[in-house]
Amino acid sequence: MTLKPCIIVKILSMNVMFVVPYAPNLVRVRPFNFIRYLSRLGHRVTVLALWTTEQERIDLEQLRAECFEVRPVRLPRSQSLFNSLGALVRPEPIQAWYCWQPDLVSEAALREIQPDVIHVEHLRGALFGLRLKGYAQRLGRRVPVVWDSVDCISLLFRKAAAGSQRFISKLITRFELGRTERYEGWLITQFDRTLVTAPADREALQRLTPKNLTPDLRVIPNGVDLDYFKQDFSTPREPATLVMSGKMSYHANVTMVVNFVRESWPHIRAARPDAKLWIVGKDPTTEVQALGQDPSITVTGTVADVRPYLQKATLAVAPVAYGVGIQNKVLEAMACGTPVVSTSQAVSALAIQPGVEVSVADTPTTFAHEVVNLLNHPTRRHTQSELGRRYVQEHHDWVRVVKRLEDAYHVNPIHFG
Structure with missing residues (x-):
């Protein structure tokens, strides 16, 4: 018997310095799962993160069980306010300085950790990446710095300036838009590789780049923990019940919820008087809380676990009017086997077929029609439930996503010296 030669590929463990300007947790799922799954794949991950609230401090304590080391640094609210005021007279946008805390990174930490790659999260963390890049150059270390922009913030501001219902949101985004566009366009030329969650964000950042430069931009989508978000076959679903989830102080979510209740909900209730709506998410604004005065609507506020509602x-339902990146609320519902009705905007970053994995409608009346149609047809709901869950398994399993992140870390530090 002749044995065929077997090639064993060994993935070398990396020493990752992971810098994030807030506490990774089950709400900030992207950095949380990057850290968890990188560690599970055998990499040594040292997290440098800021915390402001007591809950964030607890979140970072719990994160210690998921990685090699966590180095938390406190960022008082007063310092964020001071940073924001100072940014008003700087060329960089407020977002760039909002989380600035010089104690988070140091040359000594870089020497001690000896990273193979530095991962920096979000526009609010970019200054830390630039500081570490300077330390590495001074030490003669050829270490790549990968910036996870997550979203194109200037694209979000442009959409918010046009679509937000809140005057203060429109005012801030219009004030910040030009500065943010210039800053993002410059930042992507400073890091060795930039990551985003969706193709639209990559294209928006590319448009901001000087024409003589070709930035290294990669799309790494968000994933879903499929062991955590799954269908609960032991509990029957509530009849004719809709759920909307997300942080209910975020301007895009406030606009989404208020417009839906004002424009689509009356049509749904006219066709299905038994319909109920759950608005699930932390920190609901006064405007969102007021929607709960309708007996058919429940505004939960902060919940310990969103899964039972999904x-x-x-x-x-995800009638998102504007936004960037990937809508986690859609992926999590699909993973739970819950049929989703969304706008085109909410699924613009997904490779779904409208009407197959997700029902899609873009006007208040057609959105209401799609909801009522699904409520009235359990067979269609069942089919969409199965196809939606399968789509998430094939495209957004965190294990597959983080393997793409591993590959993105292998980049030459072109901005050296």
């Missing part, structure tokens, strides 16, 4: 609802 698993018990008949449908999830």
